[in-house]
Amino acid sequence: MLRRLNDALPDLVLGIIVYGVLAELIGVWFVTDKVRYSTGLLIGISLAVGMAIHIAVVIRDAVEIYGEHGARNRVIAKSLLRYVVVVIVFFVMMKFNLGNLFSAFIGVLGLKIAAYLAPFTHKVILKLQGRGDESSDNDDNKNI
Numbered sequence: 001m002l003r004r005l006n007d008a009l010p011d012l013v014l015g016i017i018v019y020g021v022l023a024e025l026i027g028v029w030f031v032t033d034k035v036r037y038s039t040g041l042l043i044g045i046s047l048a049v050g051m052a053i054h055i056a057v058v059i060r061d062a063v064e065i066y067g068e069h070g071a072r073n074r075v076i077a078k079s080l081l082r083y084v085v086v087v088i089v090f091f092v093m094m095k096f097n098l099g100n101l102f103s104a105f106i107g108v109l110g111l112k113i114a115a116y117l118a119p120f121t122h123k124v125i126l127k128l129q130g131r132g133d134e135s136s137d138n139d140d141n142k143n144i
Contacts, residue, residue, distance in 0.1 A: 005053070005056040005057060005060055006056040006059070006060065008118060008122070009052065009053065009056045011118055011121045011122045011125060012052050012111075012114050012115060012118055012121075013049055013052055013053070013114075014114075014121060014125070015110075015113070015114030015115075015117050015118060015121045016045060016048045016049050016052065016110040016111060016113075016114040017045070017049070018114075018121075019045075019110040019113050019114055019117075020041060020042075020044075020045035020048075020107060020110055023041055023045075023103075023106055023107065023110070024038060024041055027041070027103065027106070031100070031103075033100070036099050036100045036103075037099075037100045037103045038099075038103075039098060039099035039100070040093065040098075040099030040100035040101060040102070040103035040104040040107070041099075041100075041103040041104065041106060041107045042099075042107070043089065043093060043098070043099050043104045043107065044103060044104035044105060044106060044107015044108045044109075044110065045107040045110055046107075047085075047086055047089060047104070047107065047108050048107060048108050048109075048110040048111040048114070051082050051086075051108075051111055052111055052114075054078070054082055055082075058074070058075055058078040058079075059075070061074070062074050062075050086108060089104075090104060090105075
């Protein structure tokens with residue numbers, strides 16, 4: 001389903017999840033309140049995955065449905081909406097003491113980390129699938 005939205009989305013989501021697992025395994029040893037750390041990280045990783053999927057949907061809709069001017073305004077509006085949702089979730093977390101805000105922020109940063117590591121993640125997935133010999137030029141042309 002994710003590949004139907006965008007060819008790079010499954011790799012990005014996988015990168016976010018792997019980042020979240022590593023952040024959990026490494027970070028849980030350094031905090032005293034392990035439950036709040038884990039809860040905050042889970043919320044942050046969930047936000048990052050949701051944001052990645054939302055970005056893919058917005059880009060697809062902007063390209064397929066709206067014209068050049070409408071697409072630009074739509075993408076800007078939806079980007080602002082994503083950030084407002086993150087701020088609201090962080091505020092609710094703070095208000096109801098649902099998790100560690102710092103670990104939630106670390107989780108949201110998983111979107112950025114996964115985006116930077118996406119080319120590496122894609123190569124690793126291709127090697128695991130036995131298609132590691134395919135040239136990157138062919139892969140780049142598929143995503144355009």
